[in-house]
Amino acid sequence: MVTNYLIVEQHLKPPENLPEILKELTQRFQLDTYQCRQRLTGRGMSLLAKGNLEQLDKISVFLQQTGFTHWLVEPSKKGFVPLKISNLQINSERITFGCQKKEVAFPRGATILAIFAETTGELADKSVAQLLSSHAYRGKDDVRHLEQNKIYKIILQGKPVLDLYHLDNNLQVKDAVRIFPGKFDPQGLGDRASLSSRQNLQQILQLAEEYAGDFYLHTDFGLTNLPGCTLRRDNSDNPETQRLNLLSLARYGWLMVDLLQSGAINSNQAETENDLAGSVATAMLLQNPALAADGPLEEILPLAKEISSAINGATRDEKKPTKLHPKTADIDLPAPPPAKSTARWSNPKVWLSGAGIAIIVGASILSDIFNRTSIKALAYHSFASGAIPMVIAILMLWYGFYFLRLKRRVENTPTSKIRSVAMGMVEIKGQAIRSYALISPMSNTPCVYYRLTKYRRDRNRQWQVSSSSGSNNVPFLLEDETGRVEINPTGGHISAGSKHEGVPGQVGLMLSSNSSDEKWVEETIVDGTLLYILGYAAVKHTHGTSLNEQKISALRELKQDQHKLQRFDRDGDGKISADEWDDARNAIEAEVIAASLQNKQQRKRQEDHIVVGKKPGRPLIIAETHSEDNLTTRYFYYGITLFSGAVAATGAAIYLLINYLN
Amino acid sequence: MTGLIALGIILLLLLGTIIYVVIIYNGFVALKNNIEQNWSNIDVLLKQRYDELPKLIKVCEGYMQHEQKTLEAVVKARSMVNSAQGEEQKLQAQNALTDTLKSLFMVVERYPDLKADAGFRQLSNRISEIEDQIADRRELYNASVTIYNTRLEQFPDVVIARAFNFDRRELWKIDPAHRQDVEVNFQP
Incomplete structure (x- = not known):
């Protein structure tokens, strides 16, 4: 009996009536509720059920009513594995790939299906990391998946493979090639060739899109639950694992062709909505x-x-999904970059307690190596001679002067208005505004900065820092009455005003339980807070798209716009010849250069080209305070306390030294 | 023993005092350089304004055939800025240029076509923006000078300042003509 597949396009967010849908699928079609939930929500396609056509047809009818786009497909047997290419030639009519045994041509206007995949599991790992971080930031109801540009980047940074399938008019596979970066001669790319093997691979992908009449791209290999398309992630360097993964990739490619042939079944609901939209x-x-x-x-x-x-x-x-590009989340503010979970040693509190533990552990190890008496004697003599108190005194003196210098630096720097900040050390005050959709993980508050420190009880029931993470890498904006500027908090001394304590996994504000062996402390700078900032203003280095990338993008748009394309059809035969295409390319190039020059002449907004951040050797202070005096007073008291400690420690050191000498 | 402890603490305090003196001295040097930098930062904007003026005059010439005197005054003030020698003269030239520009923008009110011109609007906005930034940076310069002068008179900084001959700096001073009350007359 032939096994058919019912594959669904998952919904990024669970539909409101998901519980009812799951109930129906379980009761009417005997499907597993948990599996259905997993396979109906998420990103990309997923196998919902397999079996005989009659049974799947019934589920298909039900899915049409519920708004899920899906495919009913009878998988064809995989014809052949795509041929590995060793070189390529391009002319205005076709791209010719040189493979080991034969040459494969992809003519201009052909239907091409491209599978751009990562074969080590890096993409899957990053996707899971994104989901976890998104879940932590926004909760389960607002999970965000990887965006398309990030997927591209991750594939390119990993171990990418590009499979291109040439389809005929009936969407049957005519030829297929497989391209590995660095395993083909890039000279055929002409002026598009570069020294980077990954760039060359990307160029082939762009070239295929340019030459294709219809182009379908899939980048979800390894992320989807499809039969026979599993990506093995354990021991990815093993040749056998690599071979199996490449076979899975070929199966994935053929399955995508099958899906294209069978066509997507859209929901009745969508059509009803369309009809209603048309009527309105x-x-x-x-x-x-x-x-x-x-x-x-x-x-x-x-x-x-x-x-x-x-x-x-x-x-x-x-x-109509003519092109199968994955969807991206549509939000007002972009998602913040993933939080940097810092190792416990990067936290000063951990460092201090760690140093203490290291001394004790070191001493105990030494005591095993030598004898316990000599270590004890060493410790006794270090203290009795006043050496340890003297070291403490010097450290306190050093930090006392550090705070004194910081205090004077704050006092000596006048406050600038944001619209007229000059490059160099600046002091600015204003209201913090988010430039990313940053939410604190524990209190769920929209914030411009948070630091989450996790504590665990040690054997003596004392709290020890176990890990620390924060949003130091997430820039935000500062606004005063004259303008806005971007602030990069990386490497700064940040004094957050709000502090919450809670228990692991807590979302929202609750009192922590005393019986717990772990607690979380979250410090946040809430969106809209007044901040004092002392930092280094510099011109922001932006990495825009290159002229070549802009040109390729414009040519792609031109190809899709028949009306514009007619502009270059000089002989009026309805086709674009090689000469006409060259003219079009030249015209587009001129347009792109002109637009780029025009863009450069336009004045940029302050927040787009100036950033205040940390410069090595200069302080970056971000403090939630209404007055500069509060800050300087705080530094003054730190300094005084440390100086007093230094004097006391010096007195003790001298006293011990004299006693020791006597 | 007590004497030795006292001696040790005195030595520590002496060391602390030396470091403190160094910090104060370095603070004065930094403040002085900040003042110089803030002054130069005003110059950067003045130069930007200077460079934008020919474009503005070119746009205005097309519309203001009957206001040659105003335009010539702007051109003359601009060339004065170029040829001014010494801080005092430069200051006067810059002030004169600011005044002539104000006159120009007042006269422009009589030329609706010019006001509607996109090029003029862009240039006048740009110049107004620069003027605002110049005003901000003058304030910043004055704030730097005030911090420096205050430090010069505070104890213990005054001791170091006198020992190393740190002098007072002058604040940015406004043209006396601009201190006079503006006459507002609503009579037709």
């Missing part, structure tokens, strides 16, 4: 709201039906 738009066009009411349009006005169907047709065309 028609009513607006005819300035008759009554037409938007529920009822047969043709009975109201014959013309309205035509307009409505035209609009519905247009909206259906827009919704």
